[in-house]
Amino acid sequence: MKLIKNLLVMKYICTDNSTISIIKKTFRFLKLLTISAVIISCDFKENLVDVKIVDPVRHYYPIVQGQELNIIVELQNKSDYPFKITDILTSCGCVVLKKGTFDVIPAQSTGFVELTYNSNKNIGLVNHFIYFYGNLNKVDKLETNFDVHVVPDALYTP
Template sequence: MKYICTNNSTISILKKTFHFLKLLTISAVIISCEFKENLVDVKIIDPVRHYYPIVQGQQLNIIIELKNESDYPFKITDILTSCGCVVLKKGTFDVIPAQSTGFVELTYNSNKNIGLVNHYIYFYGNLNKVDKLETNFDVHVVPDALYTPDYEELYRKEVEKKGGIKNMVDGNENEKGYYVSLEDNENLN
C-alpha cells in the first residue's frame, strides 16, 4: 500500500520562502551597485569658425572635430543647434572612443538667410567639469546677382526640382479658383 501525502503546505511554504530570499538577495545586490558614469575631458578643435561667403540657397558642410583626451568613451547624449537650418547628417555616430578623435557632420542650409549669419552648436554628454561643449560659426550669405528672391520663391524652386508632382495633381495655389458655400447663397435669397 502506498501512502500519498496530500498536504504539502510545509514544503510549499519553504519553497516560496527560498524564492523570496533569493529575490531579496538579488535586489539588494543590484541596489548596492553604483552605476557611476565615467566623466571625460573632451575639446573641440577650432570651436570658433569663420567660413568664406556663400550664395543664398547653397548648403555649407560643417565638420566638427571632437578630441577625447580621457581613458573612457565620450557618449554624446544630445546635439542642439541655434537654428533649424543646421541639421545633423545621417550616419553620424554618437560615441567617441577613449584617447581618440571623432567627427560630427552637420549641414547648414542658407535659403532662409541673407547677410552675416552666426549659429551655435551645443554638445551634451558625460562631460567632466562642464555641462556642455559649445562651438559657433559665422558665414556671409550673399544674394544671387542683383535680384534677391524671398523664401517662398526659393521653396518653389526646390519643389520644382523634385518634379512638382503635387502641383501637377492638385494644381498651384493661385490657380485653384474659389468655392461658394450653399449657406451663404441661401442667406442672400
C-alpha cells in the first residue's frame, strides 16, 4: 500500500507542470539572451583597406619557349585592417598561382603572391594581366601586368 502511495506522489511530482514550465521558460530566456548577446557583439561590416602593388607594370627579359617564369607580386597593405584576397584572376591559363600562397595580408605589412608563367603555348611578345579582388576601399580590383618575349628554341625548324 505504501508503495502505491509513493508512486502516486512521484507521479504528482513529475507531472507538476508549473515547476517544469518555469524551468523551461528560464532556459529559453537564457538561450535567447545568449544568442542576442553574441549577435550584438559581432561586427558584420567589412573593413575596407588601401592596398597598392609595388611595380605593377613589369617587363621581363626574353625566355626560351617551354621555360617557366616565376612572378612574385608584392602587395603593400597601408591600412589598419587585414586585406582579405577573395579572388585572383589571370588573363591566361598559363599563369598559375603557386600552392601555399596565402590569402590574407595583415594590417600595415607587405605580402607576396607567387605565380608561375608557362611559356609552352606562346611565341613572340606576350602580355598578361593579373587581377586581385578583396576588401578594397577605393577600387574594385588591383591590376598588374607583365610582358615577356618568348623565343623559339634554336633547334626548332618549321
